[in-house]
Amino acid sequence: MEFKHVVENRRAVNFFDPDKQVPDSMLKQMIEMAALSPSSFNLQPWNILVVKTPDDKARLRKLAFDQPKVTEAPVVLILLADRLGWQGNHPTFEKNFSEMQKAGSITPDKREWLENVTQNLYGASDSQQMAFACKNTGFFSMSLMLAAKSLGLDTHPMDGFDHEAVRAAFNIPDQYWIPVLLAVGYFNTTMTMGPKKWRKTYDEIVVQF
């Protein structure tokens, strides 16, 4: 599908066809495309909890302002932003450091240097850890939504949920923030999609100080 068509036709769909499943192979394809997103020092501080069973979706819906799309969509992804993904003892940091050596872009003696850089950029405060995790997982989430559309799927990114209750109900470790829930499926064609929402213009986006 043409990129422009994907971008212009991606909508946050409110009504999903509960009878149209998303095959696992398609979900995998969508996630693998999004995995190509860039990240700070290639640390990829994102994970996904896939919610698919009627029981799990019902539990999640109760914690998400009872939004019907949580149970109507065949799949809901709980996006996880890893606030500690920059730390020297984190598995992704380790993998990254080892892959960088294989690629010849760093030498083993630079480990302390790399640890100090990521500590200073992302670990200096709670706010910086949050910024690191949510910015990068934001990249990944946007890619997921566009990749889904390119495969003919629809999505809806959701903010309306009780963050701590979802964390508790799904045993999500403290190091993760949940930036968004993403409903994935097919638009219910018996419903009518509302008009497109307004967007800021170029002149409203570009500022000068």
Added chain:
Amino acid sequence: MEFKHVVENRRAVNFFDPDKQVPDSMLKQMIEMAALSPSSFNLQPWNILVVKTPDDKARLRKLAFDQPKVTEAPVVLILLADRLGWQGNHPTFEKNFSEMQKAGSITPDKREWLENVTQNLYGASDSQQMAFACKNTGFFSMSLMLAAKSLGLDTHPMDGFDHEAVRAAFNIPDQYWIPVLLAVGYFNTTMTMGPKKWRKTYDEIVVQF
């Protein structure tokens, strides 16, 4: 350009051709495509400071670990994530509330309700304000990178800069966090692009607890 081609060929390019300019019309097109990104309650808490003059790029480079791409790229975008974009007195909140009424999706008496919802979801702590701003601006930034590639442009998202020094040097108000600097231009074809970096597999991304 095919979506899959865009995603697979977007790279964080290290070498920009300093002689190949990005026409203003193309930059506008890129930003307008990215403006279609979704956001929490459609609040679009993102802005851009466009850095183009040799003087401004030189000032920015000094604050960004002296990375040559800051001055070699014809354009560097300073992405701004608005931590207060959910507040009831914010211009975007006001515009949004008015556009929602025009679209018939909210009634004027729901103003206090909407203010309370956004306050509770995004304004409850510094961390939540940061998560709101960086997640949404993350969506927007990813769309910018892909939109650029779809137009034949290359980009490089940069984290390596002194956040508070850039804020001071470019008079950026306190309400903004700077999640990323984005160099935009054309790859310098006299240079060689390194091999693609490793990415987490599907099984490394999808977790269970």
